Amino acid sequence: MTKRLLIGVALAAVVLFAAAWGLAPIFAGQALIKAAKAGDARKLEQLVDFPALRASLKDELNHELARRMSRDPRVAESGLGGLGMMLAPMILSGAIDTAVTPEVIAQMVTTAEAPDPTRRSPPEPGDARDDKDIHQAWGYRDLNHFAVTLTDRDHPDQHLALILERRGLFRWQLAAVDLGAEAE
Template sequence: MTKKLLTGALLAAVVLLAAAWGLAPVLTGQALIRAARAGDAQKLEQLVDFPALRDSLKDELQQELVRRVGDDPRLAERGLGALGMMLAPMILEGAVDAVVTPEVLARMVNTAEAPDPTRPAPPEPGDAKDGRDIHQAWGYRDLNHFAVTLTDRDHPDQHLALILERRGLFRWQLAAIDLQSEGN
């Protein structure tokens, strides 16, 4: 009887541990969205690895810039494309460092839009959506990366994926942004 009880308790502990391990990024993602909607900058500071997030956003924006320059042959023909491509990393670096703050992250989550580093001014107070028309999709990318993909129902071809990274056994932090558009 005690052997069956011990085996049952051990099995229950393993199941609970596996459930906690698998649900940890979902709970973190929900906490991130609640903090963003509430404008809780202190909670966002805990849930986000801002240096990693800024690096990710710089990479995403540089890739988008390269894509746009490649799509517009007029820029390449005039030589402005090459000059722009040389200057873009420096400009993006400073702009992203200045723009990616808890407040801007909250706006990103509430609107499913990445910040525009060419427009560092904060949005107008009534400009942000309340999140009701934002579709959320949740899923693992691999064992250490979990994506919360946000899509504004008014712009279903554009997606913003918040990439949570595992930081230990049960702890997760937002560490990357994946800007997605259909056709990219």
Template structure:
């Protein structure tokens, strides 16, 4: 009888552990969204791996900029287009490093838009919080160590911003990357 009780308790403990492990990214994502809507910069600091996020944004924005330059016939025909492709990543890198702050993360979360590093005005925390009601959220694992919250503004359904949370330990998750998806591109 005691053996069955021990086996039963062990099974319950395993189920609880697996459920907590699977729910951890959802709880972290919800905490990030709440902190963004509240404009809680300190909490956002705890929930974001800023060096990894900045690198991800640089990669995404560089790819988008290069694609735009290749699509522009004037840039493709001009010798300056190649120079622009060489210089753009350096310029964009410094701008992203300076621009990605907890306030900008809050704006990304509440507007479903990647930051524009060329704009220097910092958003007011209360400004973006009112826009969050028009944002559709889709949640799901990308793999065992990556969880995505895909945000879509209902007014622009062809543009999505996926916030990628990565595992940091057994139960801890942090925003570490973004995936900018734009179906409107030709």
């Protein structure tokens, strides 16, 4: 009987550990969304790895900018198009470094849109859409990356995936975005 009890307790402990390990990113994602909607900058600073997020945004926006510039015939035909493609990442980098703040993260979560680094003023709290307009899809990308894909119901073809990365066994932080994410 003692052996069965020990096996039962050990099995229950393993199941509880696995459940906590698997559900941790969901709780972190919910905390991120709740803090963003409440405008809790202090909580957002704990839930976001800002250097990693800035690097991810730079990569995503530079890729998008290069894609758009290569499609634009005015840029392709112009001799200055190449210069613009060289200078744009540097300008974009500086803008992202100063623009990505807890307030901008809150704006991303509530509007399902990437930040606009050319915007000079901080986002207004009234700019947020109704919570019911944002569809959320949750899912693992791999064991250490979890995506919360946000889609504005008014623009169902545009998705913004917030990528949470594992930091230890149970801690997760927003560390990247995927602007071209497919809905889960």
